[in-house]
Amino acid sequence: MVAIDRPAPREDSRMWIEKIPAAYWALVVILLVIPSFASDFVMFQIFGWTFILGLIALSLMFLGGYGGMVSLAQMTFAGFAGYMVAILGASAIDTISQGWPWWVVIPLALILTVIFATAVGWLAVRTEGIYTIMITLAIAAAFFYFTRQNYDVFNGFQGFNSVLPPRLFGVDWRGPEAFYYLTLFWAAAGYFAVLYVARAPFGLALQGVRDNPRRMAALGYSVTAHRVAAYSFAALLAGIGGILLTWQSAQISPGTVAIQPAIDILVIAVVGGLRHPIGPFIGAFLYVLLKTFAVDVLVALGLGGERFNLLIGLGFLVIVFFSPDGILGLWEKLRASRNRDPLTGRERH
Amino acid sequence: MARGTVTQRLAATGTANALELRNVSKKFGALEALGDINITVKPGERRAVLGSNGAGKTTLFNCITGDFPPTTGAIRFFGEDVTTFPEQERIRRGLRRTYQISLLFHGLSVLDNVYLACRGVSRGRFSMIRPRRNDALMQSAEDLVRVVHLEDAKDTLVSDLSYGQQRQLEIAMALSGAPRFILFDEPAAGLSPTERRELVEILTGLPSHVGYIIIEHDMDVALRVSEQVTMMHNGRIFKEGKPAEIEDDPEVQALYLGGGHGHG
Amino acid sequence: MRAFARRHPVWTGIIALAAAVALWLIFAVWPDGLEDAIGRKKVFLNAFFNGITLGGLYFLVASGFTLIFGLMRNVNLAHGSLYLLGGYIGYYVADSTGYWLLAFPVAFVVVGFFGILLQMLVFRRMEGEDLRQTLVTIGISIVVADLMLWGFGGDFYNINPPEWLSGPMDTFFVTAVKSNGEAVYMKYPMVRIVIFAASVVVGVAMWLALNRTRIGMMIRAGVDDRDMLSATGARIQLVFVGVFAFGAGLAGIAGVVGGTFQTIAPGEDIRFLLASLVVVIVGGMGSIPGAALGALLIGLAEQFGSVYFPTYAVVLTFLIMVTVLAFRPQGLMGQG
Numbered sequence: 001m002v003a004i005d006r007p008a009p010r011e012d013s014r015m016w017i018e019k020i021p022a023a024y025w026a027l028v029v030i031l032l033v034i035p036s037f038a039s040d041f042v043m044f045q046i047f048g049w050t051f052i053l054g055l056i057a058l059s060l061m062f063l064g065g066y067g068g069m070v071s072l073a074q075m076t077f078a079g080f081a082g083y084m085v086a087i088l089g090a091s092a093i094d095t096i097s098q099g100w101p102w103w104v105v106i107p108l109a110l111i112l113t114v115i116f117a118t119a120v121g122w123l124a125v126r127t128e129g130i131y132t133i134m135i136t137l138a139i140a141a142a143f144f145y146f147t148r149q150n151y152d153v154f155n156g157f158q159g160f161n162s163v164l165p166p167r168l169f170g171v172d173w174r175g176p177e178a179f180y181y182l183t184l185f186w187a188a189a190g191y192f193a194v195l196y197v198a199r200a201p202f203g204l205a206l207q208g209v210r211d212n213p214r215r216m217a218a219l220g221y222s223v224t225a226h227r228v229a230a231y232s233f234a235a236l237l238a239g240i241g242g243i244l245l246t247w248q249s250a251q252i253s254p255g256t257v258a259i260q261p262a263i264d265i266l267v268i269a270v271v272g273g274l275r276h277p278i279g280p281f282i283g284a285f286l287y288v289l290l291k292t293f294a295v296d297v298l299v300a301l302g303l304g305g306e307r308f309n310l311l312i313g314l315g316f317l318v319i320v321f322f323s324p325d326g327i328l329g330l331w332e333k334l335r336a337s338r339n340r341d342p343l344t345g346r347e348r349h
Numbered sequence: 350m351a352r353g354t355v356t357q358r359l360a361a362t363g364t365a366n367a368l369e370l371r372n373v374s375k376k377f378g379a380l381e382a383l384g385d386i387n388i389t390v391k392p393g394e395r396r397a398v399l400g401s402n403g404a405g406k407t408t409l410f411n412c413i414t415g416d417f418p419p420t421t422g423a424i425r426f427f428g429e430d431v432t433t434f435p436e437q438e439r440i441r442r443g444l445r446r447t448y449q450i451s452l453l454f455h456g457l458s459v460l461d462n463v464y465l466a467c468r469g470v471s472r473g474r475f476s477m478i479r480p481r482r483n484d485a486l487m488q489s490a491e492d493l494v495r496v497v498h499l500e501d502a503k504d505t506l507v508s509d510l511s512y513g514q515q516r517q518l519e520i521a522m523a524l525s526g527a528p529r530f531i532l533f534d535e536p537a538a539g540l541s542p543t544e545r546r547e548l549v550e551i552l553t554g555l556p557s558h559v560g561y562i563i564i565e566h567d568m569d570v571a572l573r574v575s576e577q578v579t580m581m582h583n584g585r586i587f588k589e590g591k592p593a594e595i596e597d598d599p600e601v602q603a604l605y606l607g608g609g610h611g612h613g
Numbered sequence: 614m615r616a617f618a619r620r621h622p623v624w625t626g627i628i629a630l631a632a633a634v635a636l637w638l639i640f641a642v643w644p645d646g647l648e649d650a651i652g653r654k655k656v657f658l659n660a661f662f663n664g665i666t667l668g669g670l671y672f673l674v675a676s677g678f679t680l681i682f683g684l685m686r687n688v689n690l691a692h693g694s695l696y697l698l699g700g701y702i703g704y705y706v707a708d709s710t711g712y713w714l715l716a717f718p719v720a721f722v723v724v725g726f727f728g729i730l731l732q733m734l735v736f737r738r739m740e741g742e743d744l745r746q747t748l749v750t751i752g753i754s755i756v757v758a759d760l761m762l763w764g765f766g767g768d769f770y771n772i773n774p775p776e777w778l779s780g781p782m783d784t785f786f787v788t789a790v791k792s793n794g795e796a797v798y799m800k801y802p803m804v805r806i807v808i809f810a811a812s813v814v815v816g817v818a819m820w821l822a823l824n825r826t827r828i829g830m831m832i833r834a835g836v837d838d839r840d841m842l843s844a845t846g847a848r849i850q851l852v853f854v855g856v857f858a859f860g861a862g863l864a865g866i867a868g869v870v871g872g873t874f875q876t877i878a879p880g881e882d883i884r885f886l887l888a889s890l891v892v893v894i895v896g897g898m899g900s901i902p903g904a905a906l907g908a909l910l911i912g913l914a915e916q917f918g919s920v921y922f923p924t925y926a927v928v929l930t931f932l933i934m935v936t937v938l939a940f941r942p943q944g945l946m947g948q949g
Contacts, residue, residue, distance in 0.1 A: 126938060127943075130744070133747055134894060138894065141931075150925075266748075307759060317752035
């Protein structure tokens with residue numbers, strides 16, 4: 001389950017813009033024009049949520065796919081950023097919320113999130129492999145219980161409501177269309193940032209650490225520092241996702257950072273596929289569709305809507321059992337088998 | 350006193366041997382893997398170390414690179430005592446090695462593997478900016494890929510390479526970042542005759558200031574790429590000389606060449 | 614222990630001092646000043662006993678987890694589900710037959726059987742693939758949790774101990790001295806004490822079995838070097854299945870204990886999975902004494918935390934974990 005970059009041939013002399021396959025252009029156009037025909041619900045609830053969850057799961061994909069570290073604390077980092085925005089900015093809980101201007105609050109919230117994640121990363125990378133999952137799960141649980149019990153800063157069980165995005169340029173950013181473009185922008189920014197960094201020295205070194213930490217150390221790289229830095233970078237993505245998530249529901253509470261959502265992020269990233277940054281968005285889209293429409297399907301099957309988790313769990317199990325690389329892996333298998341000559345079993349070119 | 354040391358050191362770098370091992374031994378518990386090894390390699394010299402399995406050749410390499418320290422003795426690299434230096438420090442001073450087992454980065458392309466090796470001894474390892482096409486390190490990585498004849502496979506993932514290509518890549522990584530001295534650990538093992546010929550070409554085509562020690566079972570390869578030969582047996586040096594002398598030595602033939610390792 | 618004292622004289626001193634203070638707090642009659650400062654001794658003693666008995670429960674759950682991890686390097690994140698399943702089974706057995714004691718063997722056997730299924734259908738098929746095992750067991754725990762919610766509903770269940778175990782028991786701990794000089798002794802629920810004693814017996818028995826029997830030697834050899842164990846011709850798969858069944862069965866028994874101590878309800882699976890994780894991270898993965906130490910520490914931290922700083926009770930637990938990770942990542946009793 002490693003992210004694999006297939007670099008484009010370098011000798012290509014065309015402009016970068018000409019090298020993008022037609023399918024990508026089609027996707028870009030579709031994503032840009034969706035608001036012209038989709039309903040408010042589809043824009044805000046389906047796509048807005050997909051982009052946000054995809055962004056948070058992308059931070060897990062970066063850590064897991066390129067760094068070989070599977071963290072269950074990504075939702076915690078997202079929720080932390082959301083809490084910071086609620087605490088430092090404005091909310092209905094004006095006894096706690098500071099009401100600072102957005103241009104202080106948002107950068108500060110992201111910086112604090114990165115610091116928090118760096119500390120967690122430093123703890124988590126002291127051990128390896130499966131320990132990482134266990135430790136990040138424990139940290140996620142600790143943060144959840146802490147927010148639920150702490151009333152001075154995190155306002156306990158209730159959390160914060162009426163956490164709204166700033167009215168920048170006179171636009172109501174929670175309006176369906178504006179929110180759609182806002183989340184699309186950040187999802188795309190995160191996607192391209194991950195693609196870009198993956199081939200920068202830091203990203204390459206991180207993949208080197210994933211493949212062979214000992215050799216990397218022998219080459220003069222600091223394995224620990226690269227791993228910790230990966231947590232910091234991933235937390236930036238998760239933090240942006242968390243702020244958007246807080247604005248979407250206009251509230252943040254311990255429920256946002258509970259164990260279940262933390263595991264949901266893992267499910268999304270793994271089901272989509274950890275090999276490429278598009279995977280988390282595919283996973284998120286499926287998850288949101290299921291979460292929105294599964295109730296109807298379940299009722300139609302006579303099972304009752306509350307069996308949603310059963311469906312999610314079974315779907316997850318099937319994917320991990322049969323395609324450890326998620327939907328992306330299935331897609332690649334399918335393509336490989338289509339390229340294969342049915343008689344000789346050789347690849348066709 | 351201090352001035353004396355500096356001048357001594359300066360003088361040493363000018364005339365010093367590339368590698369000097371003095372009375373090096375290595376014990377694992379009661380087992381003596383290396384005993385009383387004395388080797389002197391001049392700058393630019395190419396030397397083969399021969400010996401049957403278990404003669405202590407790889408242990409010797411591990412002591413030189415700093416994988417583990419020798420039990421006794423001293424190792425000097427271009428006049429500097431590096432006996433207690435960690436592996437990275439030795440790499441920084443221009444010492445490289447290849448590994449028998451594959452220790453490559455399987456999820457990355459050939460070029461990226463070499464690039465990482467080049468980058469390891471430079472600054473900016475945490476850079477989030479992609480290297481441009483005219484980036485100096487990327488250029489030297491491309492050059493090295495060409496040196497080992499992998500230019501057609503430079504964008505291939507390591508996991509998709511053939512075994513022979515992986516060995517070639519291993520050599521390219523050892524050549525990265527201006528090496529002064531390289532240790533080759535059985536680079537020809539498992540290669541086809543064609544690939545062996547290419548390997549000999551690569552090794553003989555190295556810049557003349559780069560010296561190396563090569564461990565090799567294939568006498569044909571070993572004797573063609575070296576100027577000096579050290580024979581090892583049971584962790585000790587058993588004979589030293591020019592390739593032709595060693596080849597014709599009756600004792601060596603009885604012990605080693607006669608043991609089924611026919612050549613030619 | 615003597616070797617430890619020689620190597621870490623400062624730590625030994627600190628530990629000895631802490632133990633002496635704890636013993637004094639438990640046995641001495643508290644002077645008035647102390648009661649004013651930190652509350653009544655009865656509250657302290659209750660927290661202490663609750664912590665120790667909760668530690669016993671945590672040990673039962675975590676020892677199975679750590680045993681399985683230690684031998685097979687399998688992380689079974691469905692361990693909490695096994696605990697909860699044991700609790701439900703125990704409830705039904707105790708409720709329908711009226712025999713509380715019968716709940717234990719039934720829960721052990723049934724949950725142990727589930728453990729065998731898990732080992733043969735999941736872990737054996739994915740040997741060496743840590744991440745996939747973890748993901749699959751997460752998936753299983755999601756599915757099982759929902760199936761149990763479906764089957765048993767969202768209600769709270771409480772397993773009632775039999776007549777002869779219910780009610781308080783007199784102990785010899787003095788909580789206070791009345792004005793007429795008469796000592797007041799502490800009363801504590803009988804069932805908790807019995808169960809704690811039972812978990813100590815289980816722990817000691819496990820330790821003895823691992824250290825004094827042939828099969829135990831085999832298992833420990835497997836922990837140190839799996840290749841060596843298979844090389845000796847031991848039927849390693851059989852040992853694996855056996856250990857997995859035993860570890861799962863322990864979780865089932867723990868479920869019955871938990872249902873008697875506290876309640877059985879949806880969500881308890883995650884709570885006890887987390888408790889097991891923290892216990893083994895603190896104690897050291899794969900070590901039975903480590904699990905015992907970790908369970909005691911965490912149990913005490915939780916109970917004292919909830920009495921003396923209720924807002925941050927849970928945080929205290931995790932603070933212990935973070936401290937251990939920062940200074941001794943392999944856990945207090947872990948190797949290496």
